[in-house]
Amino acid sequence: MTDPTSSFDSHHPPSRELLDDCVHCGFCLPTCPTYQLWGEEMDSPRGRIYLMDLAERGEIELAGAFTEHIDACLGCMACVTSCPSGVQYDRLLEATRPQIERHVERKTSDRLFRDAIFALFPYRRRLRAAAVLGLAYQKSGLPRLLERVLPARLRATQALLPPVRLREAFAALPRRVRPSGPVRRRVALLSGCVQDVFFHEVNAATQRVLAAEGCEVLTPRRQGCCGALGLHAGREDHAVERARETIATFEALPVDAIVVNVAGCGSSMKEYATLLADDPEWAERARRVSAKVRDVTELLAELEPRAPRRRMDTRVAYHDACHLGHAQGVRDQPRAVLRTIPGLELVDLPEAELCCGSAGIYNMVQPEPAAELGARKADNVRAVAPELLVTANPGCLLQIRRYLGDDIPLRHPVQVLDAAIHGPNGP
Numbered sequence: 001m002t003d004p005t006s007s008f009d010s011h012h013p014p015s016r017e018l019l020d021d022c023v024h025c026g027f028c029l030p031t032c033p034t035y036q037l038w039g040e041e042m043d044s045p046r047g048r049i050y051l052m053d054l055a056e057r058g059e060i061e062l063a064g065a066f067t068e069h070i071d072a073c074l075g076c077m078a079c080v081t082s083c084p085s086g087v088q089y090d091r092l093l094e095a096t097r098p099q100i101e102r103h104v105e106r107k108t109s110d111r112l113f114r115d116a117i118f119a120l121f122p123y124r125r126r127l128r129a130a131a132v133l134g135l136a137y138q139k140s141g142l143p144r145l146l147e148r149v150l151p152a153r154l155r156a157t158q159a160l161l162p163p164v165r166l167r168e169a170f171a172a173l174p175r176r177v178r179p180s181g182p183v184r185r186r187v188a189l190l191s192g193c194v195q196d197v198f199f200h201e202v203n204a205a206t207q208r209v210l211a212a213e214g215c216e217v218l219t220p221r222r223q224g225c226c227g228a229l230g231l232h233a234g235r236e237d238h239a240v241e242r243a244r245e246t247i248a249t250f251e252a253l254p255v256d257a258i259v260v261n262v263a264g265c266g267s268s269m270k271e272y273a274t275l276l277a278d279d280p281e282w283a284e285r286a287r288r289v290s291a292k293v294r295d296v297t298e299l300l301a302e303l304e305p306r307a308p309r310r311r312m313d314t315r316v317a318y319h320d321a322c323h324l325g326h327a328q329g330v331r332d333q334p335r336a337v338l339r340t341i342p343g344l345e346l347v348d349l350p351e352a353e354l355c356c357g358s359a360g361i362y363n364m365v366q367p368e369p370a371a372e373l374g375a376r377k378a379d380n381v382r383a384v385a386p387e388l389l390v391t392a393n394p395g396c397l398l399q400i401r402r403y404l405g406d407d408i409p410l411r412h413p414v415q416v417l418d419a420a421i422h423g424p425n426g427p
Helices: 016-021 033-038 045-056 065-071 078-082 089-103 108-120 124-140 142-146 152-160 194-198 200-212 228-233 236-250 263-269 283-292 296-302 332-338 367-383 394-404 413-422
Strands: 185-189 215-218 257-260 293-295 315-318 345-348 388-390
Touching: 016 045, 016 089, 033 367, 045 065, 045 089, 065 089, 078 089, 089 228, 108 124, 108 228, 124 142, 124 194, 152 367, 152 394, 185 200, 194 200, 194 394, 200 215, 200 296, 200 413, 228 236, 228 263, 236 263, 236 283, 257 263, 257 283, 257 296, 263 293, 283 293, 293 296, 296 332, 296 413, 315 332, 332 413, 367 394, 388 413
Parallel strands: 185 215, 185 257, 257 293, 315 345, 315 388
Antiparallel strands: none
16 A cells, blocks of 8 residues: 555655654764765765655655665664764664565666575575585685676675684584573573574584573574564565564573674564564564563673683774664673673774674675775774774674784684683683
8 A cells, every 4th residue: 555645655664753853963974884985965864864755755756866875875873873863763764675675676686686695694504505515615716716707796795705614504502501500590592594504603602601601591493584684674574574483482481581692683683572563463472572682792791700711911802783882782781791801902993883884785785885894994993903803793704804804813702701711722
């Protein structure tokens, strides 16, 4: 059903009330990655809100320039943090992107590329098969041969491939991990899809660290994608289906918290209550699950450290993943957790508010601006001369590694804490 006075349909269009909150003051401009790259008003948050306003009034269509400027947005939410008026750009963007996906016919190559991403990444079994092929591909020497002839999107996807370790890609996490002492919290762990296949060691470190701090950790075997990729890309049906599956997996577990170690996943799971708000069967169930979701550093920051830490005389730079810092407002907790390690020197990055260019599937579908932002972030890392870079999102790890090279190791915060508690070679 379509409102004849609007270019949006009537299914959750951008709210007129939220659109009117923006007073176009410009405080968002210094923190917007695409505005910093191009200086183009329509590629700033206030410019995109102006376009949404015109579309809501039916004065412009969704195809063409409107879609181009919305697609160019990373969805990093730095503007939400910087806005003095409290404009909920995150809600506006997440209402606008599904409208585009429903009503704008993309070029065949664009549609097929996006479909391929969603046919692969949310499925662990398919990712494991891809890991086998990826390992063979990496060892074949083809990546170097094809680097100059591949289209930009495929070249970017190839460059982002992590070093594949089949043993970890096919490893299974223990379903239950108990602490050696009294149980302080009982938690469930989201193992994820991409995280569990390509960053399995982060999940294993998460279980070990939580257990060392007195948590009993339940990790349901039958769990999959939480819907984050679909939610941030405007694929509402995908996001809703995955959210329901994740809620059904975790809601019956007798736990104090649902722990997430991926910034984008945690952000989306905290939004389940909004995503399913008008679904009478799922709304309350979504609210209860969302209320339990905690980033792993949030939970660890709530617990007085119990496990002894080894001294680590290391200069560590911390990169705020956008969906942890901006979307969830979790900034102090990761730093506080890292500072429990004796000797560790923690430094912040210049232009810390600017996205690294990962942004879900952005660095694959928008490779040129993502490359500029990735190189800029790498330069800012080098500027503070760290011995180690730490960030809480696999997309950020892959993106920054691509432009930083092998000079500076990259780790998730729980991996650093795990090394301090159990030693660099594990327990």
